[in-house]
Amino acid sequence: MLFSQEIIQWYHQNKRDLPWRNTTDPYIIWLSEIILQQTRVEQGLPYFNRFVAAYPTVRDFAEAAEGEILRLWQGLGYYSRARNMHKAAQTIMQQYDGIFPKEYNSLIKLPGIGEYTAAAIASFSSNEPKAVLDGNVFRVLARYFGISEAINTGKGKKLFSKIAEEMLDKANASVYNQAIMEFGALQCKPQSPNCAVCPISIGCYALRENKVNFLPVKIKGKASRDRYFYYFIVRDQDKIAMQKRGSKDIWENMYEFPLIEYPIAIDLVQLKETSIFRQLFGSDCELEVISTPKKHVLSHQNIYASFIEIKNFNHLKTKKKVWNYVFIKDLDTLAKPKLIFTFLRDHIICNN
DNA sequence: AAAGCGGGGCA
DNA sequence: TGCCCAGCTTT
Incomplete structure (x- = not known):
């Protein structure tokens, strides 16, 4: 046949x-x-x-x-x-x-x-x-x-x-x-x-x-690159700061927490000393690590993500005007990458 | 032609 | 771990 x-x-x-x-x-x-x-x-x-x-x-x-x-x-x-x-x-x-x-x-x-x-x-x-x-x-x-x-x-x-x-x-x-x-x-x-x-x-x-x-034969692609994401949980009563990702990178138009990406892994002390951190949060807030570096694997990138809560944050003392605060009850209406919605779920901030 | 783009399942 | 999945778009 x-x-x-x-x-x-x-x-x-x-x-x-x-x-x-x-x-x-x-x-x-x-x-x-x-x-x-x-x-x-x-x-x-x-x-x-x-x-x-x-x-x-x-x-x-x-x-x-x-x-x-x-x-x-x-x-x-x-x-x-x-x-x-x-x-x-x-x-x-x-x-x-x-x-x-x-x-x-x-x-x-x-x-x-x-x-x-x-x-x-x-x-x-x-x-x-x-x-x-x-x-x-x-x-x-x-x-x-x-x-x-x-x-x-x-x-x-x-x-x-x-x-x-x-x-x-x-x-x-x-x-x-x-x-x-x-x-x-x-x-x-x-x-x-x-x-x-x-x-x-x-x-x-x-x-x-x-x-x-x-068989079949396939040419191997490039190795994955490593990226280090430091996410900040910034709360204001029943709201939380979220931002929308831009284009030309992963997760275009999706929502995440305020983020500092740094080329290498650093600890909290080093992080607080970076100029980008000072611009965003000033120098007199307290940090609490909620989740130590977690590896999130994409097909072409390894993302090591830390989640850090910002305490005693006074945005009036920073150059950044205001964060985009979202009611926690509305978080589930936003499209978020897996890394973010699993964090929210695991920390019972919202279901997804 | 090569790189970039998610997340999950399986050996 | 590495490979693959009813691939497409951009560089």
Whole structure:
């Protein structure tokens, strides 16, 4: 049997029942696809359900506030996805009269939609014959055909893209695309794939040559860099100082406590002597360490975060005019990075 | 072409 | 620990 037909048959027998598979509505499929970028199905599933409930139509999404969307996205990571979705939804209201496009060539122009996502939405919603190429497809193709070209170079992507298009069952693009991804996720897994019961083990290069654990090939990225964050808990009765992060760094537009970032790890005495600390808090307040340096790992950074409460703080004696104080009861309406909302939860300042 | 962007799960 | 996950955008 043909490669594509074997994969499709396997899919019909082994597929998971996932909510976004019961529709051809491109809006719903878009929600699921953006959420699932670089994200496991189990992690994304509860977010998908929340977004469908909160924004049943693309109009609802477009009319929401960015802060509300980010709050719903809180904890999922790669927050530019949420900001780009908001822009895309507004573009669809303006340029497509609120009708979510199904054509690859229209989808690819929307913010946050790249080649993979455009192919996925187009094929799932209207069976347009565009092959998806995600981490699963790279792995299945690399192993089955024995492709040792790296998957994260321009040359490699071009090569794999060509093979993916050749293997696509053009008359059944929707089912085939979902099938090969599901096959990669459940059967041809990164670690310990289930080669013993694989329907395409005959013909698999990697199994034959004992290279399953060496394919696909990926060029390693740069090592993570270390950053040292000193967060300050500044209370004013039933309020607490919060600030919104800017652009060109992690967690854009999300909220955190007043922060001093320092290039190296330092202790409280050194911290109080820094000019930035004096500008923010003066020199006659007391500090109490609430949480000693906690390592927060991102894909490309290690953040060592300390949480320090400022006592006896008189803002009138500093150059900084006023902090943005937020009622503690309103904290849960703000979108915060994981590092911040877990701190709040663990110290019972608010639930999330 | 390479870097930047989260958070979680698993061996 | 290192690697990977239904990748995209910016530099």
